[in-house]
Amino acid sequence: MKYGFLIALSLIVTAAPAAVRTWTEAATGKKIEATFVSATGQTVTVTVAGGRSFTLERARLSPEDQAFVQQQLTTAAAPPAATANRKAKDRFEDVKKLTAEDIPVSGLAHPALAAVDAAVVQFMVEKGVPAVTFALSKKGEVVHDRAFGWADAGLKTPLQPGVKMRLASLTKPVVKAAIQTLVAAGKLKPEDRVFELLELAQYKEAQGCDPRWSKVTLQQLLDHQGGWDREAAGDLTTRSTAIMALFRLKTAEIEPMHVVRYGLTLPLDFDPGAKESYCNYGYILLARVVEKISGQPFIGYVQSSVGQAAKASSFSLSRTDARDRQPDEIWYCYHPEYPQEEVPLTFRTEARDGAGVLACTAADYCRFLETYWISGQVRAPGQRASYAFNGSHPGVTAVCAQRADGLNYTALANRREGAPADWNGDLRKLIDTALETVAVQVK
Template structure:
């Protein structure tokens, strides 16, 4: 079908020359003849017949294509790129002792070793700012801020600052969906294609027929049919989407992501298996807005945030110039070695996948009112759940423990595209918290 094409746009033959080659998409094996134009460390620009050019993320291409691209980059360029990857903008944090990391806020006397663990994490990783809160049986007992409120590392950070929570947005989306279900406005078995009237969009014409079998519950359970392990995360293909809709990077919106997804085949039958999926949660936010008649954050404030007594939740923006007052700065290195405005990674366009920001204390309040599944918590129920968040500029973790303790820790940096820091931070906090947990009252 015309929209299921390599590049998500068209198939065309290039004008042959010494740089013409057959390019192969790694996930699908689809091929296209096109001319090499230029490249950098993460993407390549190619041109097809007629002069149209497109920029592709290298990660989408076959290993052979990636090797070819690297060979086209000049030795001088490779040296610059290599240096920019290695250089750590916050090497000075690693030179500090844990005790030199500034810390402020409400402290529980039993948790000095937990604070020490957070500071040690910051020194080891070069993380300039962390907010951290712990609650016990619904009461905040520890609300701390570590590091600096500015990238110059001159002003100590204070509690109450909002930080982006990345994928920890998803439990909040779940709670909003469960609220709609409790209000009788939605059923778990409702079909997403029908609820959102997706057939109104031209991209839906001739789309994968399995699309029409995807339910709300499938999206909640990450069983919608999209497998980022085989096809990659379609929500990150910002260049393809801006090319498809002829947009500037900062014009990309969530509905463009939804419509781009309509052009692609599903990776498996809905409900057949569970694979973590950002795209499904962008769809769920569209459902929330459609059925509530309100913007996502407005509905949250009137429902989930009101119930949890957690008013700080708001939408974050990729660029600092557009952020609301009270939200922290983010270190985008090493994903973006050089400052880029606007950023190609549009947090706003991936709203349900990771757009929310809040204080660490308010996330603990949310955890006290709702399970990570999104269902309201009932008095006396004790289970253990954990969840992580990670994207450029964010490492975030949270926990609901069977002993009534909840915690949330949010850092303003991560290790490239990796998520190792999430588990590293959790291990340090748990190891320090477990011996003193019984002392928290």
């Protein structure tokens, strides 16, 4: 292939990456298979198989290519306004100003933990959060299981314990535990390579993919060392527009495997194992490994293995649209708690299952923490250590902890301010500060 219409690389404004497509020079009909990377008013940068980048003059491209580039630039220009809009919806401005006296509280209460309840209520008042579930356990028993706020967006019906809430990234320790059950059963090894396990070579998107893909191991995925850098390159699991274009899908048709296959079209950001970078994509891959090796759907295996071992029966998959959720799952302060069909998010929740889509009760997550370490390893009775983990998703602020004093807690809120989320640290600090003075009274 002759790249006669390529010009020197230049400094440009980056837009969201898209899928591999055919680019055509209008005058000669010459073609190139490449992935869109970024564009300016005059140029577009693309990446060919193997990771080599070229810059093309937009004026020399076919009308179809020029229209595609303009669409990408329009999308790239939208995030500031779109982000502001999503943040406003996350903040749920129409929730009335709350006072501590307004907020109903119900459920099993340990007499020593009134200060913790007050801390949760303080968080709700300060942030305008209309619903929180909180549970605390010790020595294998849930001793405090509380529901704060309301079960409906109209703030009419008091919330009751036992409601399920989306876990956001608190899903990841459960995925780790599911993988570890398969390792313990001799069905997986940490050094197994995911490209081979999932037989990814069968997909056309793998043709000419980054050769480093073949080196990615399960342990590297567990440790966020697989080769994807969310900070530098963005979160590829949220690129619904590119995924829909690649597979010619509607938003509601995107499945986790579409996200996996889309990732095959992109170069890795670093050599697997070279560094650690928090990665949602790796956990979608791990959920596929669970399905492949167990022969069950991801949620089915979680329920029959991790859930059964922890006596936590409420694990389920959340849904983007409120109308599709199970009746015992709560509402969230963000779209789509609304009557329209189209989902105004940058991603499809269901397609990111292993990264953050599990839902369960706060009490059941405490039972999980009693049974497994946040690392996914089985926890022996009486073992103590200090670990904590956070989760954030549109409409969700989630924190959990395994404390050195033997207490475990889970707090799930149905609102966040936006991304990046700062509320996790605020909520954790309030809970831990309250526990400092009363933890010794929890027997």
